[in-house]
Amino acid sequence: MITIQHLHGGIMSNFVMRKRVLSGKDATSASAMTPAVIARMGNKTKDVKNRSAFILATKIPKTALLGGIVFVGLGCLLIVIRNFTETRLAESTQTTDKMMNPPLRRPNLMESSPEQKITDRPSPKPTVTLPNVLLIEAGTSVVSNWLFQTGACHPQVFEGEPSYYANQVQFFDQDHRYNQGLEFYSKRYEHCQNEEGAGFLLDATPNTLEFAQRVYDIYSQDSARDAMATLKLIFVLREPVERELAAYNLKANDYRQSTDKKNGWFSDAVHEDGTLMTFEQYSLKILRMYIKEKLDYYRSGLYAMHLKEWARLFKRSQLLVVNYDEIRDNPSKAQWRIEQFLGKNPGGKLSAYDVIHTEDIPTRAIKLLEPLFRKSNNEMYDFLRDNPGPLVEQSPFSRFEQRTNPKEHRGLVLPNVLLIGAQKAGTSAVAEWLFSNGVCNPEAFDGEPFFFNKEAQFFDNDQRYKQGIEFYAKRFEHCIDEGLDELIMDGTPNTIEHPQRVHNIYSQPAAGDAIAKLKLIVILREPIDRELSSFNHKVFDYKEAEAKGKRGWVNGTWYRDVVHKQDGTIKTFTEYCEFVKLYMMVGAPTYKISRYVEHLKNWVRLFDRNRLLVLSYDELLDDPTKVQWRIEQFLGTKFDGALAKTNQSGSASKVKEIPHSAVQVLEPVFHDLNEELYKFLNNTPGPPMEQTPFPRFYVRESKNTDL
Numbered sequence: 001m002i003t004i005q006h007l008h009g010g011i012m013s014n015f016v017m018r019k020r021v022l023s024g025k026d027a028t029s030a031s032a033m034t035p036a037v038i039a040r041m042g043n044k045t046k047d048v049k050n051r052s053a054f055i056l057a058t059k060i061p062k063t064a065l066l067g068g069i070v071f072v073g074l075g076c077l078l079i080v081i082r083n084f085t086e087t088r089l090a091e092s093t094q095t096t097d098k099m100m101n102p103p104l105r106r107p108n109l110m111e112s113s114p115e116q117k118i119t120d121r122p123s124p125k126p127t128v129t130l131p132n133v134l135l136i137e138a139g140t141s142v143v144s145n146w147l148f149q150t151g152a153c154h155p156q157v158f159e160g161e162p163s164y165y166a167n168q169v170q171f172f173d174q175d176h177r178y179n180q181g182l183e184f185y186s187k188r189y190e191h192c193q194n195e196e197g198a199g200f201l202l203d204a205t206p207n208t209l210e211f212a213q214r215v216y217d218i219y220s221q222d223s224a225r226d227a228m229a230t231l232k233l234i235f236v237l238r239e240p241v242e243r244e245l246a247a248y249n250l251k252a253n254d255y256r257q258s259t260d261k262k263n264g265w266f267s268d269a270v271h272e273d274g275t276l277m278t279f280e281q282y283s284l285k286i287l288r289m290y291i292k293e294k295l296d297y298y299r300s301g302l303y304a305m306h307l308k309e310w311a312r313l314f315k316r317s318q319l320l321v322v323n324y325d326e327i328r329d330n331p332s333k334a335q336w337r338i339e340q341f342l343g344k345n346p347g348g349k350l351s352a353y354d355v356i357h358t359e360d361i362p363t364r365a366i367k368l369l370e371p372l373f374r375k376s377n378n379e380m381y382d383f384l385r386d387n388p389g390p391l392v393e394q395s396p397f398s399r400f401e402q403r404t405n406p407k408e409h410r411g412l413v414l415p416n417v418l419l420i421g422a423q424k425a426g427t428s429a430v431a432e433w434l435f436s437n438g439v440c441n442p443e444a445f446d447g448e449p450f451f452f453n454k455e456a457q458f459f460d461n462d463q464r465y466k467q468g469i470e471f472y473a474k475r476f477e478h479c480i481d482e483g484l485d486e487l488i489m490d491g492t493p494n495t496i497e498h499p500q501r502v503h504n505i506y507s508q509p510a511a512g513d514a515i516a517k518l519k520l521i522v523i524l525r526e527p528i529d530r531e532l533s534s535f536n537h538k539v540f541d542y543k544e545a546e547a548k549g550k551r552g553w554v555n556g557t558w559y560r561d562v563v564h565k566q567d568g569t570i571k572t573f574t575e576y577c578e579f580v581k582l583y584m585m586v587g588a589p590t591y592k593i594s595r596y597v598e599h600l601k602n603w604v605r606l607f608d609r610n611r612l613l614v615l616s617y618d619e620l621l622d623d624p625t626k627v628q629w630r631i632e633q634f635l636g637t638k639f640d641g642a643l644a645k646t647n648q649s650g651s652a653s654k655v656k657e658i659p660h661s662a663v664q665v666l667e668p669v670f671h672d673l674n675e676e677l678y679k680f681l682n683n684t685p686g687p688p689m690e691q692t693p694f695p696r697f698y699v700r701e702s703k704n705t706d707l
Contacts, residue, residue, distance in 0.1 A: 127223055127224075127226055127227075128182060128183070128186040128223045128224055128227070129186050129189045129190050129192060129193060129201070129227075130185065130186055130189060130201070130218075130219065130224055130227040130231075131155070131189060131201040131202055131203040131227075132199075132200065132201050132227060132230045132231055132232060133147075133152070133200050133201065133202045133203075133231075133232050133233075133234065133342065134202075134203050134204075134205075134208060134215065134231070134232075134233050134234070135147075135202060135203070135204040135205075135206075135234050135236070136205075136206060136208045136209050136233060136234065136235050136236070137206050137209045137235050137236055137237055137238075137303075138206065138236055138237065138238035138243040138246070138324060140168075140204045140205075140206045140236055141167070141204070142236070142324075142327060142350070142351070142352050143204070143234065143236055143322075143327070143338065143350065144167055144168075144202065144204035146335075146346075146348055146349070146350045146351075147200060147202055147346060148167065148202065149348055150346035150347045150348040151200070151346060152200035152201070152202040152346070153189065153191075153192035153200065153201045153202065154166045154167065154202070155167075155168075155169045155188040155189060155202075155203060156187070156188050156189070156190075156191050158187075158188075165188075167204050168203065168204050168205035168206070169185065169188050169203050169205055170205050170207070171184070171185045171188075171203070171205070172205065172207075172208045172211040172214045172215055172218075173205060173207035173208060173210065173211055178214060182218055182221055182223070182224060185218065189201050199344060200342065200344075200346070209235070209306050210306060212306065212309040212310045212312075212313050212314075213309070213313065215313075216313040216314065219231055231314075231318060232318060232320070232341065232342060233310065233314065233318055233319045233320070234320050234322065234338065234341070235307070235310075235319065235320065235321045235322065236322050236324055236327070237303055237321060237322070237323060237324060237380075238324035238325075238400075239324070239325070239400035239401060240301030240302075240303075240369070240373040240376075240377070240400075241361060241365060241366055241369045241370055241373065242361060243301055244283070244287055244301065244365075244369065245279055245360065245361055245365070248269060248279050248282055251265065251266035251268075251269045252266070252269065252276055254266050255269065255270065255276050256276075261274040262274055268282075268286050269282045269286065271638065271640055272640060272641070275638065277638070278362075278637075278638065279362060279365055280362050280364045280365050280368075280486065280637075281438075281637070281638060281640075283364075283365040283368045283369055284368055284437075284438040284484075285437075285438070285640060287368075287369060287372075288368050288369065288372065288483075291369070291372045291373075301373055301376070302373070302376040303376060303377070303380045304376045304377075304379035304380040304383055305376070305379075307319075307321070307380060307383060307384070308383060311383075311387055316387055316388070316389050317389065317390055319389050319390075320337065320338070320341040320389060320390055320392070320393055321384060321389060321393055321394075321397060322334055322337060322338065322393075322394070323394060323397060323398055323400075324352070325398065325400065325401050326394065326398070327350065327352045328352040331349075331350045331351050331352060332350075334350060335349070335350035336392075337392045337393065337394070338350070340390075340392040341390055341392050341393075364483070364485075364486040366483075367480075367483035367484075367485060367486075368482075368483035368484070369483070370483070371481070371482075371483060377399075377400060380397075381396070381397060381399060384396070384397040385397070412469060412470065412473035412510050412511060412512075412514075413473050413476045413477050413479060413480055413485065413488070414469075414472070414473055414476065414488070414505070414506065414511055414514040415442075415476060415488040415489050415490045415518075416487065416488055416489075416514065416517045416518055416519060417434075417439065417487055417488065417489035417490075417518075417519050417520075417521065417635065418489070418490055418492075418495055418502065418518065418519075418520050418521070419431055419434075419489060419490070419491040419492075419493070419495075419521050419522075419523075420492075420493070420495040420496045420502075420520055420521070420522050420603075421493040421494065421495060421496030421497075421522055421523070421593065421599075422493060422496055422522065422523060422524060422525060422530060422593055422594070422596065423493040423494055423496075423530070423534065423593055424493075424525065424530050424533035424534050424537065425493070425523040425524060425525035425530060425617045426523050426525070426617050426620045427491055427493045427523060428454070428491075429620075429643065429644045430491075430521070430523065430620075430627075430631070430643065431454050431455075431489070431491035432454075432644070433628075433639070433641060433643045433644065434487075434489060434491075434631075434639070435454070435489070436641060437639040437640055437641065438484060438486075438487070439484075439487040439488070439489050440476065440478075440479035440482070440484035440485065440487065440488040440489070441453055441454060441489065441491075442454070442455070442456040442475040442476060442490055443474075443475050443476070443477075443478050445474075445475075452475075454491045455490065455491050455492035455493065456472065456475050456490045456492055457492050457494075458471070458472045458475075458490070458492070459492065459494075459495050459498040459501045459502055459505075460492060460494035460495060460497065460498055465501060469505050469508055469510055469511065470510075472505065475490075476488050486637075487635060487637065494593070496522060496593065496596075496599050496603075497592060497593065497599060499599070499602045499603045499605075499606050499607070500602070500606065502606075503515075503606040503607070506518060518607070518611060519611050519613070519634065519635065520603065520607060520611060520612045520613070521612075521613045521615065521631065521634070522600070522603075522612065522613070522614055522615065523615045523616075523617050523620065524596050524614060524615070524616060524617060524677075524697075525617035525618075525697075526617070526618070526697035526698060526699055526700075527594035527596075527666070527670040527673075527674070527697070528577075528658055528662065528663060528666045528667065528670065528699060529617075529658060529697075529699065529700060530593070530594055530617075531576075531577065531580055531594065531666065532573060532658055532662075535562060535573050535576050537559075538558065538559035538561070538562040539559070539562050539570055541557075541558070541559045542557075542559045542562055542563060542570070545557070545559075561576070561579055562576055572659075573658075573659060573662050574659055574661040574662045574665060577662045577665040577666050578665055580666065581665055581666060581669055594670065594673075595673055596673070596674075596677050597673055597674075597676045597677040597680050598673075600612075600614070600677070600680065600681075601680065604684060609684055609685070609686050610686060610687050611687075612686055612687075613630065613631070613634045613686060613687055613689070613690055614681060614686060614690055614691075614694065615627055615630065615631075615690075615691070616691060616694065616695050618695060618697070618698055619691060619695065620643075624642065624643045624644065625642070625643070627643060628642070628643040629689070630689045630690065630691070631643075633687075633688075633689035634687055634689055657700060657701070658699060658700055658701050659701075660701055663699060663701050667699075674696075674697060677694075678693070678694060678696060681693070681694040682694065
C-alpha cells in the first residue's frame with residue numbers, strides 16, 4: 001500500500017535530480033543521457049508537472065484542514081461558553097422574576113380566571129386633563145375675567161357647588177376637596193377637551209398662593225407629567241395693606257347681603273354684638289394679631305415666604321410675577337407681559353376695575369399694618385432681583401406704591417385722651433376696657449412701678465412734672481412705632497386736680513396741635529361713697545405692708561391716715577371721715593378730689609366744654625352698656641367687649657356700706673358742693689352723648705354706726 005509518505009519521497013527524489021541536471025551542477029549525468037533517456041525524461045517531465053499539480057492540490061487541502069480544525073475547535077469553545085452564560089443568566093432572571101412576580105397558581109374553578117388576575121396588575125394611568133394656567137393671589141379676578149372672556153376654559157361647576165367655582169375651583173386651599181385627589185380636580189376640566197378656545201385651561205383660585213407643595217404633588221404624578229411640562233403660574237401681587245382693604249370690602253359686602261350676621265366667611269370682621277367692624281378695628285383686632293403670628297389665611301400678604309417656596313418646587317421660568325399697580329396704571333403693558341408669557345394673544349382688553357383710591361385707606365390702618373409687611377416686602381424685592389424670571393417679567397420689580405402719604409408727625413407724641421378722674425370712680429375698669437381694645441397706654445420704664453402702664457402720674461407728681469414735656473412724651477413714643485397713635489390715653493385719675501398743668505404742657509409749641517385734638521373723660525362718684533372706696537384701698541395696702549414687716553403709719557405712705565399713730569390700730573370709717581372733714585375744711589390738696597364742681601369749672605375755663613365728657617359712676621354700676629355707648633360716641637370708635645362695672649376687689653375687711661354716722665360727718669361738707677355741681681352741669685351742657693340732666697348722687701347708707 002502506497003502511503004502519502006512513500007509518494008512524497010519518490011517525487012522529492014526525481015525533483016532533486018532534475019533540478020541538479022537542469023542547473024548544470026551534475027554534468028556527468030547530463031552527458032550520459034541518451035536520446036531515449038531524454039525522451040523518457042520528457043515523458044517524465046510531463047509526469048512531474050502532473051505530480052506537482054497533485055502535490056499542490058494535496059498541500060492546499062492539508063493547510064485548510066488544519067485551519068478548519070482550529071476554527072471548529074474555537075467555535076465549539078465559544079458555543080460552550082455561550083451556553084454556560086445563558087444558562088446562568090436564565091437562572092438569575094428566573095430567580096428575580098419569582099421574587100418580583102410570583103408564579104400564578106393554577107386557577108381554581110371557583111376563583112377568578114387567569115385573565116382577570118392579569119388585568120388586576122397595575123397599568124400606566126391615562127393622561128388626565130389639568131389646567132395649564134394657574135392664576136394666583138390678589139387681583140386675580142381682574143386678569144381671570146379678561147382671560148375667560150377671551151376663550152380660556154372655565155372649570156366645570158358640579159351640582160351643589162357654588163357658582164364662583166366656575167372661576168376658582170378652590171381645590172388646593174380646601175382640605176375636603178384636595179383630599180379627593182387628582183381625578184376630582186381633573187374632572188372639572190374634562191369638558192375642555194371638546195371646547196374651542198384660546199387653549200388655556202384656567203384655575204383662578206387666589207389662595208393657591210399658600211399651597212405650592214400641594215400643587216407640585218398633584219402635577220408631579222405620573223399621569224399629570226404632561227400637564228406639569230406645560231404649566232404656567234401667574235402671580236398678581238398687590239400692596240398688602242390695599243389687598244387687605246379689598247378683602248375687607250368684599251367681606252363687608254357679603255355681610256350686608258347675608259341674613260345670618262355672625263356665621264360666614266366674614267365673621268372675623270363682626271363684633272360680638274353682630275355689628276360690622278370698621279377697617280381700622282378689623283386691622284387692630286384681627287389682622288395685626290394674626291399676621292404677627294403668621295396664621296393660615298392671614299399669611300397671604302407675606303409674599304416673600306410664598307414665592308421662595310414656589311421657586312423651590314417649580315422652574316423660575318414657569319412663574320410670572322405681575323405688579324397690580326401696573327395693571328391699574330398701565331394695563332396694556334401688563335397685558336403684553338401676560339400674553340408674551342402665555343405665548344398667545346387672546347385678544348380683548350385688560351383693565352383694573354377694583355381700584356382703591358388714596359383717600360380710601362385709613363391712615364391708622366396703614367400705621368397698624370405697614371410695619372408688619374415691611375420686612376416681607378423688602379425680602380420679596382431682594383428675592384425677585386436675585387432670582388430673575390421670564391424675560392417679559394418686570395425687572396426690577398417695582399416697589400409697591402404707598403397709597404397714602406400720612407403727614408409726618410410734627411412735635412412730640414402726647415395722649416389725645418385723658419381719663420382725668422375721679423379716683424376710685426371706676427377709672428381702672430374703663431381704662432382696662434379701652435386699653436384692651438387698642439387704645440395705646442403709657443409705657444412704664446425700667447425702675448417704674450407696673451401701674452405706670454395705666455397712669456403716667458405726670459401732672460400730679462411734682463418730681464415727674466418738673467422734668468418737662470419730653471419726659472412725658474417719651475412714655476407714648478412706642479404708640480407711633482406700633483401704629484396705635486389713633487387713640488393714646490393716660491388714665492391718671494388725680495389729673496382732675498391739675499387742669500392748669502395740662503394746659504401748660506399741651507399749649508407748648510413742641511406739642512403741635514395736640515391741644516386741639518385732646519379729649520377729656522371724667523367719672524364722678526358720690527363723694528362719701530368715693531371716700532369709703534379710698535378708705536378700703538388704704539386699709540388693704542396698710543395690711544399688706546404690715547404683713548411684710550413694715551409700719552403702715554410711717555410718714556410718706558398714702559395710707560398713713562387710716563391708722564392711729566399711737567398704737568397702729570385701724571380707724572373706723574367714721575373716725576376716718578372726721579379726719580377727712582378736718583383737712584377739707586383747711587383746704588389740704590389731698591382731700592380736694594371730691595370737690596368736683598371746683599375742678600370742672602377750672603377745666604371748662606381752659607378747655608372747650610364739648611371736649612369734656614362727664615359720666616356718672618351710678619350709671620356705670622347700673623347700666624354699663626349705656627356708659628360704653630357714650631364713650632364710643634365721644635371717641636368716635638366702636639369697641640369690642642363689655643365694659644365691666646367696676647374693678648372691685650373681694651377683700652373680707654372691706655367696708656361695703658356707708659355707716660350713718662359717717663354720713664352725718666361728711667354730708668354737710670358735700671351737700672352745697674353737689675348742688676352747685678348739678679347746677680353747673682345743667683347750665684353748661686357738654687357733648688351730645690353726655691347724660692343730661694346729670695343724675696343726682698345716691699348715698700348707699702347703712703344703719704350700722706360701728707363701721
